[in-house]
Amino acid sequence: MFLAASGFSLFAQGKRDALVLYNNRNYKEAIEVCDEEIKADPTHVDSYVVMCWALVGNREYARAEQVAYEGLKQSRYDMRLIEVLGEAKYYLGKNSEALKQFQEYLSIAPDRTGSRVGTAYYYMGEIYIRQTKFQHADISLSAAVRKNPLSDYWWTRLGYAREMAGNYYEAMAAYEEALKLDPLKTDAINGKDRVAAHLR
Secondary structure (H helix, E strand, O other): OOOOOOOOOOOOEOOEOHHHHHHOOOHHHHHHHHHHHHHHOOOOHHHHHHHHHHHHHOOOHHHHHHHHHHHHHHOOOOHHHHHHHHHHHHHOOOHHHHHHHHHHHHHHOOOOOOOOHHHHHHHHHHHHHHOOOHHHHHHHHHHHHHHOOOOHHHHHHHHHHHHHOOOHHHHHHHHHHHHHHOOOOHHHHHHHHHHHHHHO
16 A cells, blocks of 8 residues: 655664565564664654554554654654655544645655655545545546556546536546456446436
8 A cells, every 4th residue: 555655765774674674564563673763863754754654554543643743853844754644644534634734745745756646636535525525526536546547446436526526427437447447346336337327
């Protein structure tokens, strides 16, 4: 689910490299390594970043939120910490605060391959769905699939947002894109059937 930005480097402590552990989904050990690194050097921002990623991966959202704030004290405009703080807040149900984080991230993030721009737009779309702001969700999720057109799940959620907004032709198009990527995607199949009933 979470991928490190391309070109990101982190110093290894001993034989254990927190970023390698994180990328291998060994979240608990990555957290332990980062904790050791922060104790050794509380100013090393990369350690806070990888620790937050690992904490979110391990579903420790409250602690991820706390560690992100600690990291931002060291580097207020670190875009990686700003974005992962948004993710932590999203999973904690703090929708307005999460939205603010993602908007701040998008205002400073370079639009490049390997960035979390698409992910930020995806989370914003999900927040707008939670808030029943389906047109806003359509805009955000449309931006997300432009960044990552191979995510059948994101296409399905875009279809759902458009369906809820009553934009049935556009919803059908999104569901069909999802089914091109995964013909067995149940949510997309069901969504397409619902939309087809409206268009008869």
